[in-house]
Amino acid sequence: LDELMDRGKRVLCTGSAHPRDIPKLNSALQSRLGGTLLATIEPPDFDTRLEIVRRKSQIEGVRLPEDVAEFLANRINGDVRQLESSLVGIIAKSSILKVPMSLQLAEEVSQTMLDRLPKITIDRIQQTVCEIYQISRDLLISNSRKKELTIARKIGMYLCRQYTSESLEGIGRAFKRSHSSTVYAVQGIRKEMEDSNSKIKRQV
DSSP states (O other): OHHHHHTTOOOOOOOSSOGGGSTTOOHHHHHHHHTSOOOOOOOOOHHHHHHHHHHHHHHTTOOOOHHHHHHHHHHOOSOHHHHHHHHHHHHHHHHHHTOOOOHHHHHHHHHHHHHTSOOOOHHHHHHHHHHHHTOOHHHHTSSOOOHHHHHHHHHHHHHHHHHSOOOHHHHHHHTTOOHHHHHHHHHHHHHHHTOTTOHHHHHO
């Protein structure tokens, strides 16, 4: 790293965590990485996903119908690799079966891709939170103000907001909380997630 930088080279590192949050990372390297420009990369929005599909199809040397490109960009909104895999699957199936790349084909291939993914629901999140904190679901959604239960409840609501398409009202109902309480809980955990030394962030 020093050699490259001494030669005026630009070095780009990517990772899923801030350098200071990586356990057992050499302290000198942690300091060096933490002292440079750090940028968070958010999940791509629809326009970015659409551009990814268009460029990938060009790289593969195929002309993808615009309605198929838009369908994929709208349907696969998680990992970019899933988006690219779905596109490659459509191209392959179209070639093997010698059928045009249509919306119907895109629906079939993308559904197969989505079926392989675990279904994340409020029930599943509540079950996971209960297992981690070793509490019952009744306690999780109870009116108890015990600190451990309050934290578990807030984390559960935050995870539901992050990983399901449920509305704040729907999440509140599942946890027997008002809309304002749900908003407060989600925003509170989001704030905790910005603090690298937060104990709650490690729990999340």
